[in-house]
Amino acid sequence: MSKKSSGGLFAAAAVAITMLSAPGAYAAESLARVVADGNPWEMYVVKRRVSNILVFKPDGGGTISDSMVSIHPTWKAVADGICIRTEPQAAEKCLILKRTKEGIEASQGGKAVFILKR
Numbered sequence: 378m379s380k381k382s383s384g385g386l387f388a389a390a391a392v393a394i395t396m397l398s399a400p401g402a403y404a405a406e407s408l409a410r411v412v413a414d415g416n417p418w419e420m421y422v423v424k425r426r427v428s429n430i431l432v433f434k435p436d437g438g439g440t441i442s443d444s445m446v447s448i449h450p451t452w453k454a455v456a457d458g459i460c461i462r463t464e465p466q467a468a469e470k471c472l473i474l475k476r477t478k479e480g481i482e483a484s485q486g487g488k489a490v491f492i493l494k495r
Contacts, residue, residue, distance in 0.1 A: 409454035
């Protein structure tokens with residue numbers, strides 16, 4: 378195989394890999410955009426067994442509230458889900474988003490953190 382042929386093969390393989398991986402990345406980012414449509418979600422926090430109201434806006438802002446208090450986190454879409462910062466000095470928490478029969482599950486380390494329902 379000539380250098381020209383192997384270079385073309387490598388380029389074709391790179392394009393194929395990009396095309397095959399892109400739909401998954403796009404789907405996860407799209408799911409973050411679904412969550413951040415500006416409308417309220419019931420946010421069931423699995424570990425605490427409580428529900429809050431979550432509203433993420435398309436501009437990267439939002440609100441999480443319960444009957445006592447509200448916080449105003451920021452968010453950004455990432456390839457496999459969403460990253461959330463609850464306050465400016467707080468560490469960013471990145472979660473994987475996936476659709477389940479219960480709603481949209483946000484997980485970290487293979488464990489569900491919260492489930493969103495409408």
